[in-house]
Amino acid sequence: MAEYTPMIQQYLRIKAEYKDAFLFFRLGDFYEMFFEDAVNASRELEITLTSREGGSAERIPMCGVPHHSARNYIDQLVQRGYKVAICEQTEDPKSAKGVVRREVVQLITPGTVMEGKGIEEKENNFLASVSQFGRDTFGVAFNDLTTGENRVTILTGTKHDVINELYSNGVKEVVIPEALDEEVKRSIIESCSATISIEETTSIDHAFSTIVKHLNDEKLLITFGRLLNYLQKTQKRSLNHLQAVIHYNAHQYMRIDLYSKRNLELTETIRSKGKKGSLLWLLDQTITAMGGRLLKQWIDRPLIDHDDIQLRLNMVETLKNQYFERHDLRELLKDVYDLERLAGRVAFGNVNARDLMQLRKSLEQIPAIKKVIHELGNEYAGNLANKIDSLEDLTMLLHSSIKENPPLSIKDGDIIKDGFNETLDRYRDASRNGKTWIANLEKEEREKTGIKSLKIGYNKIFGYYIEVTRANLQYLPEGNYERKQTLSNAERFITPELKEKEALILEAEEKIIQLEYDIFVDIREQVKDYIPRLQLLSKIISEIDALQCFATISEERHYSRPTFSENEIFIKDGRHPVVEKVMNSQEYVPNDCFMKDGRHLLLITGPNMSGKSTYMRQVALIAILAQIGCFVPANEAVLPIFDQVFTRIGAADDLISGQSTFMVEMLEAKNAIVHATQKSLILFDEIGRGTSTYDGMALAQAIIEYIHDHLGSKTLFSTHYHELTDLENQLPQLTNVHVSAIEEQGKVVFLHKIKEGAADKSYGIHVAELAELPSSLINRARQILEQLEQGDQKKSEKEEPVENKIEQNQVEESQLSFFEATTNTNLKEEGLTKKEKQVVQMVKSLNLLEMTPLDAINKLYEVQKKLT
Numbered sequence: 001m002a003e004y005t006p007m008i009q010q011y012l013r014i015k016a017e018y019k020d021a022f023l024f025f026r027l028g029d030f031y032e033m034f035f036e037d038a039v040n041a042s043r044e045l046e047i048t049l050t051s052r053e054g055g056s057a058e059r060i061p062m063c064g065v066p067h068h069s070a071r072n073y074i075d076q077l078v079q080r081g082y083k084v085a086i087c088e089q090t091e092d093p094k095s096a097k098g099v100v101r102r103e104v105v106q107l108i109t110p111g112t113v114m115e116g117k118g119i120e121e122k123e124n125n126f127l128a129s130v131s132q133f134g135r136d137t138f139g140v141a142f143n144d145l146t147t148g149e150n151r152v153t154i155l156t157g158t159k160h161d162v163i164n165e166l167y168s169n170g171v172k173e174v175v176i177p178e179a180l181d182e183e184v185k186r187s188i189i190e191s192c193s194a195t196i197s198i199e200e201t202t203s204i205d206h207a208f209s210t211i212v213k214h215l216n217d218e219k220l221l222i223t224f225g226r227l228l229n230y231l232q233k234t235q236k237r238s239l240n241h242l243q244a245v246i247h248y249n250a251h252q253y254m255r256i257d258l259y260s261k262r263n264l265e266l267t268e269t270i271r272s273k274g275k276k277g278s279l280l281w282l283l284d285q286t287i288t289a290m291g292g293r294l295l296k297q298w299i300d301r302p303l304i305d306h307d308d309i310q311l312r313l314n315m316v317e318t319l320k321n322q323y324f325e326r327h328d329l330r331e332l333l334k335d336v337y338d339l340e341r342l343a344g345r346v347a348f349g350n351v352n353a354r355d356l357m358q359l360r361k362s363l364e365q366i367p368a369i370k371k372v373i374h375e376l377g378n379e380y381a382g383n384l385a386n387k388i389d390s391l392e393d394l395t396m397l398l399h400s401s402i403k404e405n406p407p408l409s410i411k412d413g414d415i416i417k418d419g420f421n422e423t424l425d426r427y428r429d430a431s432r433n434g435k436t437w438i439a440n441l442e443k444e445e446r447e448k449t450g451i452k453s454l455k456i457g458y459n460k461i462f463g464y465y466i467e468v469t470r471a472n473l474q475y476l477p478e479g480n481y482e483r484k485q486t487l488s489n490a491e492r493f494i495t496p497e498l499k500e501k502e503a504l505i506l507e508a509e510e511k512i513i514q515l516e517y518d519i520f521v522d523i524r525e526q527v528k529d530y531i532p533r534l535q536l537l538s539k540i541i542s543e544i545d546a547l548q549c550f551a552t553i554s555e556e557r558h559y560s561r562p563t564f565s566e567n568e569i570f571i572k573d574g575r576h577p578v579v580e581k582v583m584n585s586q587e588y589v590p591n592d593c594f595m596k597d598g599r600h601l602l603l604i605t606g607p608n609m610s611g612k613s614t615y616m617r618q619v620a621l622i623a624i625l626a627q628i629g630c631f632v633p634a635n636e637a638v639l640p641i642f643d644q645v646f647t648r649i650g651a652a653d654d655l656i657s658g659q660s661t662f663m664v665e666m667l668e669a670k671n672a673i674v675h676a677t678q679k680s681l682i683l684f685d686e687i688g689r690g691t692s693t694y695d696g697m698a699l700a701q702a703i704i705e706y707i708h709d710h711l712g713s714k715t716l717f718s719t720h721y722h723e724l725t726d727l728e729n730q731l732p733q734l735t736n737v738h739v740s741a742i743e744e745q746g747k748v749v750f751l752h753k754i755k756e757g758a759a760d761k762s763y764g765i766h767v768a769e770l771a772e773l774p775s776s777l778i779n780r781a782r783q784i785l786e787q788l789e790q791g792d793q794k795k796s797e798k799e800e801p802v803e804n805k806i807e808q809n810q811v812e813e814s815q816l817s818f819f820e821a822t823t824n825t826n827l828k829e830e831g832l833t834k835k836e837k838q839v840v841q842m843v844k845s846l847n848l849l850e851m852t853p854l855d856a857i858n859k860l861y862e863v864q865k866k867l868t
Helices: 006-016 037-044 067-079 159-170 183-193 205-211 218-235 260-265 278-285 289-300 305-319 322-333 338-346 353-374 379-387 392-401 423-449 472-475 498-526 533-557 577-582 613-629 662-677 693-711 722-731 765-769 775-789 808-813 835-845 853-868
Strands: 023-028 029-035 050-052 060-066 084-089 102-108 124-130 139-143 149-156 173-176 195-198 457-459 464-467 482-486 492-494 564-565 570-576 589-594 601-605 637-641 643-650 680-685 715-716 733-744 747-756
Touching: 006 023, 006 102, 023 037, 023 067, 023 102, 023 577, 029 037, 029 067, 037 060, 037 379, 050 733, 060 067, 067 084, 102 218, 124 159, 124 183, 124 218, 139 218, 149 218, 159 260, 173 218, 195 662, 205 218, 260 613, 260 643, 278 289, 278 533, 278 577, 278 613, 278 715, 289 338, 289 533, 289 835, 305 322, 305 379, 305 533, 322 353, 322 533, 338 353, 338 472, 338 498, 353 379, 353 392, 353 498, 353 533, 379 533, 392 498, 423 457, 423 498, 464 472, 464 498, 472 492, 492 498, 570 613, 577 613, 589 747, 601 613, 601 693, 601 747, 613 637, 613 643, 613 680, 613 715, 643 662, 662 680, 662 693, 680 693, 693 715, 693 722, 715 765, 722 733, 835 853
Parallel strands: 023 084, 124 173, 173 195, 564 637, 601 715, 601 733, 643 680, 680 715
Antiparallel strands: 023 029, 029 060, 050 060, 084 102, 124 139, 139 149, 457 464, 464 492, 482 492, 570 589, 570 637, 733 747
């Protein structure tokens, strides 16, 4: 390092401590980057890469961004998963001896960003930590630095349980120990798309003892301690807005694994990965950012406690029925800003005067909100109203101190109201009166000299001056005017009297700006004392907002209040909430779902595009809506309280981990089969289609039988294997239903109506026609289908001789196509006995496409008996 200049040596020393971050190194008005950081930043930010002398033989790569616009560049890097270390000058360059002292004042990471484009109003920005205790025990903690929320739990299970928790919270960054199991580490990287950071320290500083005092489990303390130490090391400032850590148990809520959340599109769609088209998009009638974040949390974690669900439903029913009160409430909430994040900005010291104005306007709505909630007459509403803290003292402080429309900057003055601070008022009076005196002086000088164009002006370089054009210089009296500046067509002067007043005015204005800044900082410090009360208030307001959201959507969409049973599903005229909304004016066909009296497994058949998947999803979404405390899209709904929901819907390769569609299908099926209980809901759509027909059909039947015999979970199982419908005769708790369709003038018409019994056709070619495949292709497909159905299709391969008996191992090895004809119309009958000729005729007459595998085996056995 000795070959580099002292400044570059300083840079390298600091960079060595932040190897995994871009180091924004402050040099004057710029943040500069050097070496590899410069090369990478120029590429990522599309800024010019230059170089400079650094004391070495070669020039050093260099790029930089202006200090005043650095926020935009930092946001870009953090949104792409990078970390940025902000290195500031911590010493006045004028008094520095040698290189100015510099230190990293903050490390900004995806999980600790406090502001910028990466922060979504209605989404949490979670940082997580994972600790491992033995082979199958993990601690997981979460923090949203913008709101101060903290949660921690202990999981006993596999890496999949950890991934599910991380995915459910949409974490942006995960803090782990270096020694974390490599397989777990790899799964986190592959599944969560989060930045990974290392932290080994787990001890908790005494300053944070109050937020963890209720945690009496060492594993919980270690897990949260890892997270807390990372926050302290990266933020390097007060974290007194951190809220008490909530210890929760994942089993306290309905468990929905990451596959099911994706398949059901609860918070984002599968195709676009965006909110639009998801259940969250449909439901979100929240007014405040706080309410929006809570709504998402509720969707991610539906309740399983009957009493808790009923409390929410009672409140939703009250708000739904009392339209005018709900309307007033929504209007009041429109003026409530994000109290949680405002409190976080206050704690961080980056709140400005406009933020405090937003806080004041929000608090001014609270008394009216409290009154509306109290007057609802609901017991739950009464409890909420009693908890509401109006914070009148803080409201009064902000009302008396901050001007109505303050500037963004807190260093330019014009922030504090008159009458709030006596010293500030005196300075303002001097400044205002001084300017009035100058206006009067200008008038007097014009009258005294007779120069009507004479004016008194001001600029930051020369201060106050009297300006006279060259043509009028002759009219100035002698002796009292001191030349200050010469212009091309005018001269500027100052008089002793003006000079004296200028000193007074400038001194007052300079002191005003500094004093206003000091007063604002003092007010900000006072507001810090209110942070716990603000955070408690924000929780109540967000809960009120989420509940009015449920009431609003329930009224608008004509939803009904669900009721609960021990083990019965009775959904009358149920609808898929999102599909119903997207269809707009088109008529949505509602459907029933009945599962009671020992009937817990529905086998659903019907054509492609007929609505099987939609029907299955709507049952799950109705159950989830009910358990988050919302009314449901049905005329009537009686449901059990499900402990878990599992889905296997759709087909997709997992390219990252190198798994095929069929492997993903089997893994998701396994997840349900291993973890489901009698209180779970399972949706399986077309299980087994990713492999050959007989393989897939065998697996599908085995899965159905396993669920029926061993799990007893409420299950909806859709399939194209019509042969499986015979299981209704073998499995007493399985019932066939189908999505009806009819043919009109050679065209298929989907009725989208679920009916009892099994479907009789698949209508595959009709669906292909709807997809507008070439007409010649469609016609050829019809010809081939007709030949197959008549048994006239000739095999392209040479026919094997017909044997009287087929060895069992040959049966096991053959994998015939589901649609391949097995009869042969050219069997020669010469030399056959009368009995053999009868058998040949019988084989010729068979239509295998209309037979189930069981029927085919029985017929083969009959043939075998005739020939023996």
